[in-house]
Amino acid sequence: MNRRLTPLTLCATLAACGKSGAFVAPPLADTPTIATAALTDIPVRAPAYGIALKDGRLAVNIEAGDAKSVHVGENATAFASGQPPISCRVTRVLSGASTETGQALAWLAPTDGIHAAPNEFVTASIVVAVKRRALTVPKSAVLVRDGRTLVVRADAAADGKTAYVPAPVATGGESDASIEIVSGLKAGDRVLTIGAIGALYPDFKATSGD
The missing domain is CATH 2.40.30.170 (Efflux pump adaptor protein, beta barrel domain)
Incomplete structure (x- = not known):
């Protein structure tokens, strides 16, 4: 099943991030869930x-x-x-x-x-x-909208806060819980899971579909 984002499209997301492509989220009561891209066997x-x-x-x-x-x-x-x-x-x-x-x-x-x-x-x-040693992230970190696949990186901003950067990726094979990232990330990159995106962006909802 593909995960589709509604109602915010990828283009609107990138526009909201400004020219830098990054959006620094306001303070949250709960710590966002962040995963790390890692080399694993799939x-x-x-x-x-x-x-x-x-x-x-x-x-x-x-x-x-x-x-x-x-x-x-x-x-x-x-x-x-x-x-x-x-x-x-x-x-x-x-x-x-x-x-x-x-x-x-x-x-x-x-x-x-x-x-x-x-x-x-x-x-x-x-x-x-x-x-062996495929670059993977949790499946919940990968989002699909209108044929475009992306993750949201959690990068360190200049002011010490966290910048959330939508990053287009290409995916490969998968295990029960993880999916291979063929391009768009490197080992050690931190990414938000889909649950964290819902907490950060109230309009950035995910639904399941074919």
Whole structure:
């Protein structure tokens, strides 16, 4: 799900920050929540989609570009309508299931007792590798509006206060709680989480949507 900001757009935010691009917030009763961009390991995932079988397993298609990366024993997470995420493990892979498209088939076995209904459509993400020392921030720090992705940096201002600077970023892979920042930040940068933005800017609200 994307997080969309309403009603303040990115352009309006930048305009409110003035020519310097920074806005020094007024004193707050509560300390803003600040996270630090850090180098961490994150999983590399291959997307898949398919159906739930009568025996509880999931049969999913894997796109040609990811087919050679998926192997028996790898962990996966599946998603079905109205269900919590389903933890799974790859139990079988049929490479080259389609000679025309290069797609593969994989069978996923749930490992946590949660099952989708037979014949129900499911999507899944299969962990195929781990990316070492990726620059990440909490997912809650990343905001999306009209196709633009940004975070709000918490920089030290000249007067000793904190300047909040909207910073466009490009994102990559993600874990359960963190998301990779491909460009726009460096390790050690401090960023506000979405909850802190709501406290700082009453009109700067976040909603969830597709």
